[in-house]
Amino acid sequence: MIYIKLFISFLKIGVFSFGGGYAMLPLIQEEVITKNGWINLKEFVDILAISQMTPGPIAINSATFLGYKIGGVLGAVVSTLAVITPSLVIILLIAHFLRKFKESKYVDWFFKGLRPIIIGLIASAAILVAKNTIIDIKSLIITLAIFYLVTYKKLHPILCIVIAGGLGVIMY
Amino acid sequence: MSIIKLFLTFFKIGAFTFGGGYAMIPLIQVEVVDKNKWIDNEEFLDIIAIAQSSPGAIAVNSAIFIGYKIGGIIGALACMLGVILPSFIIILIISMFLFKYRNNEVVSKIFLGVRPAVVALIISAVYKLTKTSRIKKKLLIISLITLILVVFVNISPVVMVLVGGFGAIVYFGYKS
Numbered sequence: 167m168i169y170i171k172l173f174i175s176f177l178k179i180g181v182f183s184f185g186g187g188y189a190m191l192p193l194i195q196e197e198v199i200t201k202n203g204w205i206n207l208k209e210f211v212d213i214l215a216i217s218q219m220t221p222g223p224i225a226i227n228s229a230t231f232l233g234y235k236i237g238g239v240l241g242a243v244v245s246t247l248a249v250i251t252p253s254l255v256i257i258l259l260i261a262h263f264l265r266k267f268k269e270s271k272y273v274d275w276f277f278k279g280l281r282p283i284i285i286g287l288i289a290s291a292a293i294l295v296a297k298n299t300i301i302d303i304k305s306l307i308i309t310l311a312i313f314y315l316v317t318y319k320k321l322h323p324i325l326c327i328v329i330a331g332g333l334g335v336i337m338y
Numbered sequence: 339m340s341i342i343k344l345f346l347t348f349f350k351i352g353a354f355t356f357g358g359g360y361a362m363i364p365l366i367q368v369e370v371v372d373k374n375k376w377i378d379n380e381e382f383l384d385i386i387a388i389a390q391s392s393p394g395a396i397a398v399n400s401a402i403f404i405g406y407k408i409g410g411i412i413g414a415l416a417c418m419l420g421v422i423l424p425s426f427i428i429i430l431i432i433s434m435f436l437f438k439y440r441n442n443e444v445v446s447k448i449f450l451g452v453r454p455a456v457v458a459l460i461i462s463a464v465y466k467l468t469k470t471s472r473i474k475k476k477l478l479i480i481s482l483i484t485l486i487l488v489v490f491v492n493i494s495p496v497v498m499v500l501v502g503g504f505g506a507i508v509y510f511g512y513k514s
Contacts, residue, residue, distance in 0.1 A: 181393055216432060219449055221355050222425025223362075223395035230429040239430065246426055250418065253394030257402040258414060260388055272507055279506020280499060281383045282477040285467050286484025287390065287495050291360035292460040294489065299453035308451055312458035316364070317466070323364045323459050324354045327452055334451020335444060 168237050169244050175202065176229050176248035194228060204236045225249060304337045341416045344409055347374065348401050348420030355397060356449075361456045362397040364463040366404070376408050379471035391499045397421060 175197040182193055198204050205213075213235075217227035226246060233245030267273050300306050312330055315321040321329075347369050355362040363386065370376050377385070385407070389399035398421060405417030468478060480502070487493040 216429070219356075219445070220425065220428050220432065222352050222422065222428070223355075223397045225395045226398065226422050226425050227429050230426050231433055234430060234433045242426070242430055242433075246422065250394065250398055250422060253392065253398050254402055254414070254418060256392050256394070257388070257399050258406060258411065260392065261403055261406040261414075264388075271510075275507045275510040276503040277380075277384045277387070279502045279504075279509070280387045281380065281471070281473055282480035283484045283498050283502035284383045284387050284390070285464060285473070285478070286481035287488060287498065288360060288363055288386070288460060288467070289464045289481065290485045290488040290495075292457055292464065293485070295360075295453070295460065296457045299457055305450070305454040309454040309458045312455040313462055316459060317462045323368055324350070326455055326459060327354055327356065330451040330455030331448040332451065334449065335447045338447045338450045 169240065171202070172233060172237055172241055172244050173248045176233070176245040177251060179225075179229070180249040180252035194225075194232070198232055198236075205232065209235070308333050308337070341409055341412055343374075344405060344413055345416040345420040348405070348417040349423060351401075352397075352421040353424035356452050356456060360396065360460055362400070364459040366400060367463050367466065370404055377404065379467060380473075381407070383467065383471065387499055387503075391496050 179193045179197060195210065199207060199210055213228055213231045214224075216231060217224045220227055226249060229245045229249040230242045233242040235241075237244065264273065296309075300309055308330055311333070312326050315329070316323060316326050351362060351365045351369060355365060367382065371379060371382050385400050385403045386396070388403060389396045392399050398418060401417040401421040402414045405414040407413075409416065468475075468481075484498050484502075488495060488498060
């Protein structure tokens with residue numbers, strides 16, 4: 167039964183991908199191309215391109231896309247639900263556990279230590295994204311303009327994204 | 339605060355996050371911390387830490403966690419569905435009708451503009467976090483070290499999270 171196979175494959179992908187996004191890709195490749203032969207490598211690259219261009223997490227996008235390709239609309243529903251089920255179960259368990267141990271000083275210390283690290287991680291994400299996107303003087307100008315608008319003019323990020331899309335069309 | 343408002347907020351976040359993962363952080367920050375004040379900056383950082391260290395997409399994980407914090411299990415489900423539905427609908431439409439436009443010129447120009455903006459949004463989120471959270475300024479040296487280790491030494495973020503958390507337990511335990 168294709169739907170059960172799809173569900174199990176994407177459940178596995180959901181469980182074993184730490185760090186989100188790109189960390190998921192090798193696993194998807196292994197399950198969908200190498201093991202099951204549901205699509206070929208060229209289709210996989212196309213699906214990646216589309217996933218990057220559309221809003222939302224890349225992992226969810228590619229799960230929906232692959233599910234549709236393999237099993238139609240029902241396939242898309244099955245693979246999308248499968249890839250998020252592990253997140254739901256694990257995050258709810260952690261959240262529940264943390265609520266129970268809210269008063270624990272160890273939990274408190276743990277998070278105190280984490281916060282500066284997380285700020286560093288978010289900053290490093292900006293650099294990693296910048297490496298592939300700030301490719302010329304125009305993209306640098308867009309980055310600086312949007313930073314000014316969102317930080318000092320308090321423009322909503324959604325509005326900034328729309329403006330940036332317009333700038334892209336005008337400038338390139 | 340109603341479940342519908344939670345759902346709609348995360349629907350909006352899902353619809354405008356391009357590039358996945360960390361690109362969602364500035365949007366969540368504006369909607370959930372600044373505008374609706376459902377959680378504060380410190381809780382926000384804690385949630386990102388957990389979302390980052392658990393399996394699955396960071397955006398989905400943080401949506402589930404924030405939803406649970408605000409509205410229990412129903413809240414978690416509302417946020418999760420809200421954040422994934424825009425992707426689901428858009429991808430379905432593309433795969434049904436628009437797959438042939440993937441090399442369209444205007445579309446690629448739009449993305450040439452959007453991608454550098456995402457960088458700016460993330461940097462702005464970091465700037466706001468360092469300004470407004472109650473973290474001591476001298477601890478930001480740890481942020482800088484993290485940045486260097488992750489970007490230039492390729493240390494996994496999960497390793498950094500574990501080192502930071504357990505390191506703090508050892509440090510505070512030793513001090514007290």
